[in-house]
Amino acid sequence: MYDFEFKKPGSIKAAVAMLESEDAQALGGGQTLIPTMKQRLASPAVLVSLAGIAKMQGVNVANGVMTIGGATTHADVAANAQAIPALVALAGHIGDPAVRNRGTIGGSLANNDPSADYPAAALALNATIVTDRRKIAADDFFDGMFGTALENGEIITAVRFPLPKAANYQKFLQPASRFALTGVFVADTKDGMRVAVTGASEEGVYRWTEAESALNDTPEASALDGLSVSPDGMIEDLHGTAAYRANLVGVLTKRAVTAL
Template identity: 65%
Template sequence: MYNFDIETPSTVKDAVAALKQEDAQPLSGGQTLIPTMKQRLAMPSALVSLKGIDEMRGICEDDDGRLCIGGSTTHAEVAAGAGTYPALAALAGQIGDPAVRNRGTIGGSVANNDPAACYPAAVLASGATVTTDRREIAADDYFQGMFTTALEEGEIVTEVKFPVPEKAAYMKFEQPASRFALVGVFVAKYPDGVRVAVTGASEEGVFRWSKAEAALSSDFSGAALDGLSLSGDGMINDLHGSGDYRAHLVKVMTKRAVEAA
């Protein structure tokens, strides 16, 4: 590690001001940023910790019935407190190990948009709204590719608002060493249709499987997926699995998610 400054603001306003420093970077749970800094892949001169900002923590329900989760809420807190959205609570309980779940935050995960992270699938499949210190961003507009989002420099994810579906489930085929998703599929059924989001598979990061959504909106059963398939082109191809293997897993995990829901 190298020397750097750290700021510990107590309000979002103070955090935004601190991030105006040259080379400053927000620090949430640090589960990605700190290892990256140790490898010198990122070298911010100052870190602005978001952990002490009370207005960014906690879980509540708004007037529209959406489950609202503060950006600094940890995975463990989501697993324990998102009871009105069981599929989301179950997803949070599968992330990493207890140490990771007690440090990592939903805001940090959504802001980082790792291509194998679990939360992006839940956010996209739920049609959630990502709230920042500046605006609200629909999930379909937020995720823009691997490690890429609609966030501007210095913009902070303060809250994520989830419409609660009629039925939902998340199924993850995890890479056993990292516990990241080799392929993860989140299926959510709403009155106006079904949304299916896939993480861990594509070179472009999380994506919606539109053909599966159309089939499941007509018939919410595993059998509705029987005639569907995905191409391995554009899928991640690494030592853990080929693109074709990941494409096959997407269908398998989608069917399992539907059956679980």
């Protein structure tokens, strides 16, 4: 690792101020960033830990919306997000227990790893990403692999999930990293069925709109029978061919719908 200056502000305002300099970077739980820095693939001069900001912690439900602070760990989500059981299950299976005690929802969404779990949840649940300066609909937030709508120095302070009627996440493990080789989050929301897929597309997390239409017509797994998933544009790597991932998208979506 290259050396850097470590800062731990107590407020969002202070954090944003510290992040104004070009070579400063926000640090959530560090479960991706620290290993990346150890490989010398990232070299911020200043690391701004968000862990000391009390306002960014915790899970609250009010008026049919669950709000999760951006610095809330996966373990805390798994322990406190009972209003959306699918989210409890998702958070409880990210990485491993030690990772879940450090990694945060804001960090995961900001990184938008194409195989991460939270992006699928945010997209399927039609979440709103709240930052220090604005609110971004999940549909507008993700922008290809590792890309987001976030500006330099912008912090995810909270994520708001409208409570769905039902939801389920099916994760198929990449056996080495324990990220999702493919994961499908299906949610029955007030705006209809939403299906979000992670781990599969070269464009990162996406909504499978054909499946959503079919499910809006017939909310059963059999509605998906006629749909085919094209391997075009799917990730192909040593863990799975594009065709395999396309198959997983179909299989996991059906399983998620069945489990709703």
